[in-house]
Amino acid sequence: MLELMRKLSQAVISGDLEGAAGLAEQLLGDGAAPQDIIDNGLMPGMEYVGAQFRKGEMFIPEVLLSARAMQKAMDVVKPHLVSGNLPSQGTVVIGTVQGDLHDIGKNLVRMMLEAAGFTVVDLGIDVPADRFLEAVKIHRPQVLGLSALLTTTMRNMAAVIDTLREAGIRQAVKIMVGGAPVTSDFARTIGADGYAPNAVAAVDLARSLATS
Amino acid sequence: MQSGCRGGQYHPLSDHALQDIHEGGLRLLEEVGIEVNNERARAAFARAGARVEGATRVVRIPRRMVEEAIRSAPKSVTLYGRDGRDDRYHLILEENRVYLGTGGTAVNVLDLEGVRRPSTLEDVCRLGRLVDAMPNVHFYMLPVYPHDLPPEDVDVNRFYAGLSSTPKHVTGGVYTVEGVRQTIRMAEIIAGGAGELRRKPIISFVILAISPLKIDDLYGEMLLEIASAGVPVIVPTEPQCGSTAPVTLAGNLALFCAETLAQLTLVQLVNPGSPVICGYVGTVTDPRTMGYSAGAVEMGLLNAAAAQLAQYWRIPFYGTAGMTDAKVPDAQCGYESALTTLLVAMAGANYIHDTAGLLDFALTMSYEKVIIDNEINGMVLRALRGITVNPEHLALDVIREMGPGGEFLAQVHTVRHLRQELHLPRLSDRQPYDDWVRAGARDTRRRANETARSILDAPPGRVISEEVERELKRNLPNLRAGH
Numbered sequence: 173m174l175e176l177m178r179k180l181s182q183a184v185i186s187g188d189l190e191g192a193a194g195l196a197e198q199l200l201g202d203g204a205a206p207q208d209i210i211d212n213g214l215m216p217g218m219e220y221v222g223a224q225f226r227k228g229e230m231f232i233p234e235v236l237l238s239a240r241a242m243q244k245a246m247d248v249v250k251p252h253l254v255s256g257n258l259p260s261q262g263t264v265v266i267g268t269v270q271g272d273l274h275d276i277g278k279n280l281v282r283m284m285l286e287a288a289g290f291t292v293v294d295l296g297i298d299v300p301a302d303r304f305l306e307a308v309k310i311h312r313p314q315v316l317g318l319s320a321l322l323t324t325t326m327r328n329m330a331a332v333i334d335t336l337r338e339a340g341i342r343q344a345v346k347i348m349v350g351g352a353p354v355t356s357d358f359a360r361t362i363g364a365d366g367y368a369p370n371a372v373a374a375v376d377l378a379r380s381l382a383t384s
Numbered sequence: 385m386q387s388g389c390r391g392g393q394y395h396p397l398s399d400h401a402l403q404d405i406h407e408g409g410l411r412l413l414e415e416v417g418i419e420v421n422n423e424r425a426r427a428a429f430a431r432a433g434a435r436v437e438g439a440t441r442v443v444r445i446p447r448r449m450v451e452e453a454i455r456s457a458p459k460s461v462t463l464y465g466r467d468g469r470d471d472r473y474h475l476i477l478e479e480n481r482v483y484l485g486t487g488g489t490a491v492n493v494l495d496l497e498g499v500r501r502p503s504t505l506e507d508v509c510r511l512g513r514l515v516d517a518m519p520n521v522h523f524y525m526l527p528v529y530p531h532d533l534p535p536e537d538v539d540v541n542r543f544y545a546g547l548s549s550t551p552k553h554v555t556g557g558v559y560t561v562e563g564v565r566q567t568i569r570m571a572e573i574i575a576g577g578a579g580e581l582r583r584k585p586i587i588s589f590v591i592l593a594i595s596p597l598k599i600d601d602l603y604g605e606m607l608l609e610i611a612s613a614g615v616p617v618i619v620p621t622e623p624q625c626g627s628t629a630p631v632t633l634a635g636n637l638a639l640f641c642a643e644t645l646a647q648l649t650l651v652q653l654v655n656p657g658s659p660v661i662c663g664y665v666g667t668v669t670d671p672r673t674m675g676y677s678a679g680a681v682e683m684g685l686l687n688a689a690a691a692q693l694a695q696y697w698r699i700p701f702y703g704t705a706g707m708t709d710a711k712v713p714d715a716q717c718g719y720e721s722a723l724t725t726l727l728v729a730m731a732g733a734n735y736i737h738d739t740a741g742l743l744d745f746a747l748t749m750s751y752e753k754v755i756i757d758n759e760i761n762g763m764v765l766r767a768l769r770g771i772t773v774n775p776e777h778l779a780l781d782v783i784r785e786m787g788p789g790g791e792f793l794a795q796v797h798t799v800r801h802l803r804q805e806l807h808l809p810r811l812s813d814r815q816p817y818d819d820w821v822r823a824g825a826r827d828t829r830r831r832a833n834e835t836a837r838s839i840l841d842a843p844p845g846r847v848i849s850e851e852v853e854r855e856l857k858r859n860l861p862n863l864r865a866g867h
Contacts, residue, residue, distance in 0.1 A: 187799055228810075233802055236794030279791055356818060369816040 173202055177213040180245065184217030187237030189244050196245035206252040214242050214249075218287070225372070232280065232371065239287030260291045262382035265307045266317035267295030269328040274321035277351060280371040281317060288375045290382075301328070301335040308336065308345050314382040317374070318364075320351040329354075330362040346381035350374055389768040391732030392480035396689045402696055405634060405689075409641020410447045417444035418597045418646045422604025428653045443646075450645050453652035459698045461616055461659040463523065463735075466551040466847055468575065468584035473552050475523060477661060477700035480691075480732025482768060484725070484761045485523035486515055486754070487704070487738030487746070488590075489557050493528060494712065494743070494750040496833055496840075503528035503749065505545055505864065510840055511741065512549025514754045517839045520761035521740045524549075525590075526556035527749045537862045539563025540570055543587060544856070544863055547574060548848045555588045555618065555737070561602070564589065564609050566860055571615075573856055574848060581615065588616040590663070590702075593643040595623035599650075611651040611658050618702045618735070619647035620663025624676060627669040633686055640664050640690050648699065661735060663702035664690040678707035678738075678745045679720030684727030691733035703733030706757055707742045713752045713829045717743055721753075722760045729764045755832035759811040766807035777801070811835065 176199050183191035192214075199209050221238045224230040264285055268278050275297045285292050293311050295303060308316060316336075318329045329349050336342040348366040349359050359367035366381055368374035397405070417435075420426045420443045430436045435444040465473020475483045493503045493511075507528050515524045526542045533541055539558045546554035558564050567587065575581040591607045593599055599607075610617045621643035623629030629636040644662045651660045667683040669676065677683070687703040694701030705728035710717035725739050740757040741749045775781075782797045783790075792798050811831055813820055820826075826834070848856075857863055 187796065189796070231802060231808070233793055233795070233798040237796060237799045240794050275789075276791055276793070280793055283794055352816075367818075369818045373819075 173199065173204060176202070176204075177209070180209070180213035181217035181220070184214055184238050184241050184245070185220055187234060187241050189237075189241050192241040192245040193248050196248040200248070200252060206249045209245070209249050214245055218242055232284075236280075236283050236287065239283065242287070261289040261379065262314040263291045263293065263311055264315045264317055264378055264382075265293045265295065265304070265311055265313040266319065267299035267304060267307075268297040268319045268321075269325055269332060270298055270300045271328055272320050272322055272325040273297050274319075274351075277321065277371070278317075278319040281319070281350065281368075281374045284371045284375050285378060288379070290378060301332045304332045305335050305339055305341075308341060313345055315378050316345045316347045317378070318347065318349045320349075320354065323353045326351070326353055326358065329364070333363050346384070348374065348377050348381060388476060388481045388483070389729075389765050390480050391482040391691075391729050391768055392695075393732075393768070393770070394688055394727065394730035395692055396685055396731070397692050401634070402692060405637045406641060406693060406696060408634075408638035409645060410450060412597070412638060412642040413445040413450060413646060414447055415444070416597065416642075417442040418593075418599060418642065419443075420599045420604065421601040422599060422608070423601075424608055425599060425604040425650055428608075428650060432653050445646060445649060449653075450649050453649035454645070454697050454699065456652045456656045457648060457660050457699055458657065459700075461661060461700045462584075463553040463555075463588055463616060464584040464586050465553055466547055466574070466586055468580070468586065470551065475553055475735065477734040479698075479734075480695060481734055482729050482732060482736065482765075483522040483734065484706070484729070484736050484739040484764070485521055485552075485555070486511070486525045486527045486740045487707070487742055488525050488527050490528045490742060490744075490747055490749040491531070492744070492748040494748050494752070496751050496836055500744075500748055502531040504532045505530035505541055506532075507749070508542055508545035509549045509844075511749060511751065511754065512546050513844055514751065514836055514839055515740065516550035516552065518740065518754065518758040520758045520765060521552075521754070523553040523555060523735070525737050526554065527741055533864075536560055536562065537864075540566040540860060540862065541864050543567045544570060547571075547586070548853075549844070551847055553586065553588070555590060557590045557592070558606055561605050561609055564606050566862075568610075568613050568615060570856055570860055570863070573859060574852055585616050585659070588618060588661070590618045590620065591647070592665070593619065593621045593647055595621055595628040595643060596639055597642060597646075599647065604650075607647065607650065608654055611654040611660075614655055614658050616659040616661060617651060618661040618663045619644055619651070620665050620702055620704075621647075622665040622667075624666070625668040625682065626671060627674060629666070631668075633682060633689070636666050636686060637689055637693065640666055640686075641693060645697075661700045661702050662690075662694045662697070665704045666690065667704075676745055677709055678742070679709040679716070679724070681723055681727075683707075684724035687724070687728040687733060687736075688731030691728065691731040694734075695732065700734050702735045702737060703728045703731075704738050705729070705733075705736050706739030706760070707746050709743075709745055711744050711748075713743065713750055713756055713832065717753065718756065718760070718828075721757055722763070725757075725760055726764050726767065729768055751836045752829055752832040755811060755835045756828060759809055762807055762809070772805075777805075 460478035623639040705724040708720040741754040
């Protein structure tokens with residue numbers, strides 16, 4: 173069983189989607205406890221991936237594919253967990269602000285957050301301030317993430333924050349902002365709680381905001 | 385190791401121009417001749433039927449003798465790494481295969497403290513360790529002169545310093561006939577015997593002709609010594625536009641043909657079939673100072689054209705690129721090095737030297753520039769690899785699956801190809817501005833400095849076994865300790 177666990181870690185590391193799912197099934201069939209599979213098969217794989225990424229030895233698409241492989245195995249294991257639910261790191265609502273159709277950066281952040289164990293509600297692109305407000309009311313996220321690529325749409329981030337303030341729920345959620353033209357100075361100016369220059373930093377930031 | 389990329393995408397000479405230059409070179413040898421200042425070499429030419437004029441030492445070489453030499457020289461020469469069985473280090477010099485390495489022989493180093501000072505044997509070792517860690521530097525040409533040794537001890541110790549600091553192939557210029565003998569003896573012991581060294585040469589030598597149209601006495605003697613031993617020898621020539629050659633590029637190339645082919649012919653007369661590599665260090669003279677220019681764009685053009693000529697002869701070719709006239713690793717240093725390396729590699733020169741570390745007209749070897757040039761070389765090699773187009777690379781299925789507005793971030797296809805398809809820089813900065821500031825706002829030179837320090841701070845690995853080292857010291861008493 174130890175050997176299978178090791179293979180599962182390896183499948184996660186190499187981003188082998190079918191392999192990871194197949195090995196998880198095999199482990200369940202052999203009587204492995206679902207939590208064991210997560211703790212001793214999937215997590216060590218992802219931890220290795222994270223370490224390699226920080227050293228610059230693995231690249232973001234590779235990390236994401238590893239995360240997808242882990243997700244595939246999770247889909248197999250999840251129904252067998254006693255509660256049927258995994259503990260989440262927290263909920264993050266994200267979206268690209270009104271007027272902006274760019275979503276590659278935002279999607280990258282979403283995927284990285286999911287890989288890190290967050291529940292993510294992605295509102296998509298060109299999202300008006302009202303919809304952010306609505307989503308915060310419904311999902312009660314710990315963190316709200318706003319993205320913009322254009323210098324002309326950056327200002328709409330401020331509009332979202334103002335809308336939350338007017339509705340009286342600004343303090344109920346931490347707000348982080350990002351996107352190519354955004355800077356930490358700008359984030360401070362509009363009253364956001366944090367700025368992340370890239371997807372990896374966004375995960376670290378979300379973690380610290382969610383627990384603060 | 386990225387090696388053996390194919391060049392040949394760039395042809396500065398038309399077929400017609402190629403013919404004219406080749407013919408011009410042969411006519412120079414036949415009509416003007418070359419001054420051969422070594423008596424044994426003159427005798428060898430005379431025995432073979434060349435016209436030798438005793439008073440002027442000028443040898444006129446008939447074209448059939450040159451053509452016969454071109455025929456008898458090997459079309460392909462393989463240079464080996466320190467361990468002949470380890471094929472990661474083999475360099476197959478033929479056609480338009482491209483390898484990039486360091487060059488020689490500078491008299492200063494610009495060290496990691498930013499001090500320009502005379503170079504020592506220790507620098508040969510430390511630079512070798514840097515080269516060893518650089519995946520886009522394929523061979524180690526001994527780059528600096530060790531001022532801390534008496535001249536008679538330089539050759540064997542320099543080669544030993546190279547061989548004991550990296551398993552990559554080692555090439556070097558030489559200074560004394562006895563030094564050449566000792567160096568060959570040393571390489572035989574390391575390779576495991578004289579026959580083994582001939583089969584799998586772990587070292588090669590460079591012997592330069594003097595432009596215009598002269599072969600030196602001492603260098604001629606060393607050339608004969610190496611040729612007789614059957615160890616690969618590189619025979620470059622260094623005509624400079626406007627001083628030792630006509631100012632025109634075509635005239636410079638005609639001298640290249642005459643001078644390199646004269647040396648190649650001599651090697652083939654002495655030892656038919658012996659491995660010889662044509663070479664070129666041609667460049668321009670700066671008309672403002674009459675100084676040698678190492679970073680001129682014409683140097684790229686000239687060496688690309690010379691590569692074409694060597695391909696026409698089907699003789700392996702040693703080209704020059706990647707140098708600069710800049711005194712420190714600055715913007716000029718970067719653009720001059722990148723431009724010539726790209727041009728010459730795209731022409732398919734086989735064994736391109738000077739592509740790592742040299743600046744200041746090749747007078748100074750910079751530790752930092754070795755790291756910077758490794759990055760340039762990686763980009764050049766990526767350019768040579770070109771664009772692969774096949775159904776897998778065209779990726780229509782993947783695009784179809786993702787559809788409009790899709791993304792390719794976490795796709796198996798992306799991960800399957802990204803490491804091969806993209807040059808992934810180690811030194812270049814691609815961080816967002818804020819991250820760059822947070823990491824210390826370090827410019828390229830500083831990052832290169834830190835990379836070099838981290839490589840040299842690690843304990844050196846042993847390349848040559850203790851047993852072989854003991855054997856070497858028994859045979860060669862003037863050999864300094866490697867470890």
